[in-house]
Amino acid sequence: MILFSGKGAGVELAVLVVGDLPVPGVAVCAAVPPADAPAAARAHRPQVVLVDADAGPAALHAVETLAAELPDLPVVGTGTGPELVLDVVRAGATGYVLRDDPALAEVLRAAAAGGPAFGEGLAERALDAAATAVDAATPRLTERESEVLRLVVAGLTARQIATRLVLSPRTVENHIQRTLRKFDVPGRAALVRYAIEHGLA
Numbered sequence: 001m002i003l004f005s006g007k008g009a010g011v012e013l014a015v016l017v018v019g020d021l022p023v024p025g026v027a028v029c030a031a032v033p034p035a036d037a038p039a040a041a042r043a044h045r046p047q048v049v050l051v052d053a054d055a056g057p058a059a060l061h062a063v064e065t066l067a068a069e070l071p072d073l074p075v076v077g078t079g080t081g082p083e084l085v086l087d088v089v090r091a092g093a094t095g096y097v098l099r100d101d102p103a104l105a106e107v108l109r110a111a112a113a114g115g116p117a118f119g120e121g122l123a124e125r126a127l128d129a130a131a132t133a134v135d136a137a138t139p140r141l142t143e144r145e146s147e148v149l150r151l152v153v154a155g156l157t158a159r160q161i162a163t164r165l166v167l168s169p170r171t172v173e174n175h176i177q178r179t180l181r182k183f184d185v186p187g188r189a190a191l192v193r194y195a196i197e198h199g200l201a
Helices: 034-044 057-069 085-091 104-112 122-133 143-153 158-165 169-183 188-197
Strands: 014-018 027-032 048-052 075-079 095-098
Touching: 014 034, 027 034, 034 048, 034 057, 048 057, 048 104, 057 075, 057 085, 075 085, 075 104, 085 095, 085 188, 095 104, 095 122, 143 158, 143 169, 143 188, 158 169, 169 188
Parallel strands: 014 027, 014 048, 048 075, 075 095
Antiparallel strands: none
């Protein structure tokens, strides 16, 4: 196990890295191989875990194990390309960001704050990839709920969605709350993951 420390830009963020990745702009509390991820997460209590998806099946297994054993701990996948985004989200990750994305630290902070955590265009890519496998038992959304959900997945706030759709922020929040209830998920990050897994919006 390799230990690191450092200051991020703005608020310091404690990140557990699964794999061998440079992560500028955040404090990396430890870097471990995939098999050690759950134990390291318990020992170091990071705010978010960043998993190198390019490490293969072991990385996806680490995401699955972390999601099952520590469901309140946000997990973000990363890789050199977007090909694995859907696999990582289906394994239980909160989001995905390309390794060389200049916004990587911002995406990790969004995940730690409980929000959707995707690099630019990656949530939409995952939705498109999943669209062919929609479960017939999945609750149906109204056209407006679908519009709102797609914008939530894209990372917009309720106020930004309201401006985009010419609605009041309260109306947008009502649509989001109805969607959360329909899918029986606890919050926006879980809603984004559910939407991507089921090809919704």
